[in-house]
Amino acid sequence: MVLKKPIIGVLALQGAVEPHRPHLEAAGGEFRIVKTAEQIREADAYILPGGESTTMLKLIETFGLWDVLAQNFKEKPVWGICAGAILIAETVKNPEQKSFKLLPLTVERNAYGRQLDSHHANIKGYEVSFIRAPIIKDAGPGVEVLAEHQGTPVWLQSGKVMVTTFHPELTMTYPSPMHAAFVDQARQSL
Amino acid sequence: MSKISQNNAGNIVNIKTGLAEMLKGGVIMDVVTPDQAKVAEDAGAVAVMALERVPSDIRKAGGVARMSPPELVQAIMETVSIPVMAKCRIGHFAEAQVLEAIGVDYIDESEVLTPADEDYHINKHDFKVPFVCGAKNLGEALRRIGEGAALMRTKGEPGTGNIVEAVRHLRQINQDIKRITRLDDQELMTEAKNLGAPFELVKLVKEQGRLPVPNFAAGGIATPADAALCMQLGAETVFVGSGIFKSESPAKFAQAIVKATAHYNDPKIVLEASKGLGEAMRGTDISEIEETMRMANRGW
Numbered sequence: 001m002v003l004k005k006p007i008i009g010v011l012a013l014q015g016a017v018e019p020h021r022p023h024l025e026a027a028g029g030e031f032r033i034v035k036t037a038e039q040i041r042e043a044d045a046y047i048l049p050g051g052e053s054t055t056m057l058k059l060i061e062t063f064g065l066w067d068v069l070a071q072n073f074k075e076k077p078v079w080g081i082c083a084g085a086i087l088i089a090e091t092v093k094n095p096e097q098k099s100f101k102l103l104p105l106t107v108e109r110n111a112y113g114r115q116l117d118s119h120h121a122n123i124k125g126y127e128v129s130f131i132r133a134p135i136i137k138d139a140g141p142g143v144e145v146l147a148e149h150q151g152t153p154v155w156l157q158s159g160k161v162m163v164t165t166f167h168p169e170l171t172m173t174y175p176s177p178m179h180a181a182f183v184d185q186a187r188q189s190l
Numbered sequence: 191m192s193k194i195s196q197n198n199a200g201n202i203v204n205i206k207t208g209l210a211e212m213l214k215g216g217v218i219m220d221v222v223t224p225d226q227a228k229v230a231e232d233a234g235a236v237a238v239m240a241l242e243r244v245p246s247d248i249r250k251a252g253g254v255a256r257m258s259p260p261e262l263v264q265a266i267m268e269t270v271s272i273p274v275m276a277k278c279r280i281g282h283f284a285e286a287q288v289l290e291a292i293g294v295d296y297i298d299e300s301e302v303l304t305p306a307d308e309d310y311h312i313n314k315h316d317f318k319v320p321f322v323c324g325a326k327n328l329g330e331a332l333r334r335i336g337e338g339a340a341l342m343r344t345k346g347e348p349g350t351g352n353i354v355e356a357v358r359h360l361r362q363i364n365q366d367i368k369r370i371t372r373l374d375d376q377e378l379m380t381e382a383k384n385l386g387a388p389f390e391l392v393k394l395v396k397e398q399g400r401l402p403v404p405n406f407a408a409g410g411i412a413t414p415a416d417a418a419l420c421m422q423l424g425a426e427t428v429f430v431g432s433g434i435f436k437s438e439s440p441a442k443f444a445q446a447i448v449k450a451t452a453h454y455n456d457p458k459i460v461l462e463a464s465k466g467l468g469e470a471m472r473g474t475d476i477s478e479i480e481e482t483m484r485m486a487n488r489g490w
Contacts, residue, residue: 055216055272063453116290129202171201
């Protein structure tokens, strides 16, 4: 039996997009760059990648993509990474900013400090990067914590929404456990 | 992604280059005050470069251009949530140490400031903070990467509002890379000698067909179409110096360049972004600048 490959749309308005390609392909997904409403509708699942959340918010609004994203996020799997995690949390601090509020999380931006505090860490046996990363200060009921780091949750899941505050995509052992889990979920949701 | 940007374990991007990966597809703006930094952040900049003067004013002012006062850099860091970069003079590792102590997110060892050392660039491996450096060609880029630069940019000709030099440098690096990918292994050492570049890095470029760290464009970008041009020529992000705050309406120009950079290969969006901006910064033809006054010739 040939399984259909889920199309994983990486929102490519700004940020680390291309590093996801080998991970998604190794996990059996199809990597797709999405920038327009039409491309957004064609994807089966979404990655909101690392980058600058303020820039992404600005561009989502400038190009009028808020509603089409919000609509599709209700129906299909979404994975927010670092800046992407900030975009989907319910509450954002330091500073407060708008978000899609997909999960009952309180996220504080740049909470480890500045670039000098960026670091590598081992999460579930896989080396990952925390880059000017946010910290999840509070997770509501129903959110499953899949991994912690220095006493706070860094990999979480609730329903079709997944969050990592770190970057597995900058590691070149393919696929990362996080990409594998997300592509599995996308396949099951087809 | 490439091996040079990996850590010792060999399979993960160096944390310094990791931040450059996050800045891709964006616009980094020169700012001289916290207010300008806010305008840049609100317009969607991915980072700001904190400076005492933008390059066109450095040109006008003459004299010695140095690292910005620490209070200015700190005030800008307190104002915005996006990464803040700052420049030190070429070879001035003590300025770089001060910037690292301030806690800036990236240091630009920059030809825009007056060089402090005409023979030696900073050994950037000594620092925890990442460095970006300028280059006119592949040999220069690989020398800087060999010294530990985590990100490269074209030199262009800063403060001119004239894109011609940035285009020359982007094309030159592209051509140099293409040539190397066609060489056989026997020819590589001679190529390294001719480029004046570390052999191991030349080998990496041949294997991967790209620069071992991200490559951004800088120097002379003044309009949304300039940004789109650089991105189509292979730049992964653009630095805009004088082009924004020396234009007629900085906030509009800043937003327009961000918009055009995000959709650099969609002419309809670049067109849309180019409308209603008022006047761009007044430019300078390169032939008006004497060879000895060109910033791109600083460093080697």
